[in-house]
Amino acid sequence: EGFSSQNDSYLDIYGITRDQAGEYECSAENDVSVPDVKKVKVTVNFAPTIQELKSSGVVLGGNGLIRCEGAGVPAPVFEWYRGERKLISGQQGITIKNYSTRSLLTVTNVTEEHFGNYTCVAANKLGMTNASLPLNRKTPWEVSKGCPELQPSTACPWLHAGRWGELRGRAMESFDEDSSHWDRQSRALRYS
Incomplete structure (x- = not known):
């Protein structure tokens, strides 16, 4: 789409879009010599x-x-x-x-x-x-370096697939303990 050619000697690109940018190749051949190939890079601003x-x-x-x-x-x-x-x-x-x-x-x-x-x-x-x-201001939880835990905390568990793990965290003193919750990928976790 958007291409036309007359006698294969030139190529017209109509209504060019940025997706049509790139390298184009023209090859000419006859029965006498090896094909001649030229490449042209088309840049679409x-x-x-x-x-x-x-x-x-x-x-x-x-x-x-x-x-x-x-x-x-x-x-x-x-x-x-x-x-x-x-x-x-x-x-x-x-x-x-x-x-x-x-x-x-x-x-x-x-x-x-x-x-x-x-x-x-x-x-x-x-x-x-x-x-x-x-x-924006971040919630007052901080992730510690190299360990999937929240600070301050008493443990630094390393979590492995298929094994039980524990994350512990504590909110800043200005937060009520009952109002804290855990989220994963912006979704509240359900506790079992």
Whole structure:
């Protein structure tokens, strides 16, 4: 679809889409010599799109991460905003790392002022787009390094498939013990 050719000497691509980008091969042959093959790379330029925007929750004093995944040709240039203010890497605990298809915004030593909406802007010569996401406060549970337990805790069990395991956790003192619960993949667990 979208292709036409006259006498196989050239190829027209009508209404080209980004899915049609890539390498095309033309071969010519006769009974006298070996086939002659030439390859052409077709690049389809398009305005940026933001495909995914993700944020990790964060506790006060912790580190927060917001990831912005985008696409565009030429590759988009990413910028971050908080409200109307453009964020600059290295200022106020903000680090920004840009790659060809994504941008990572890290907030270190989070304070109350860091919580709120952040906007990722992706732009190239064909256009611009943006998406916003809040940096939210995480529940006061922390996962310890290398061990599937919640801190503070008295045990560090290693869980293996098919074997019994135990996770222990304790909420901060401001939480009522009866109001705590366990979730897995955002679903409340049923106890047996």
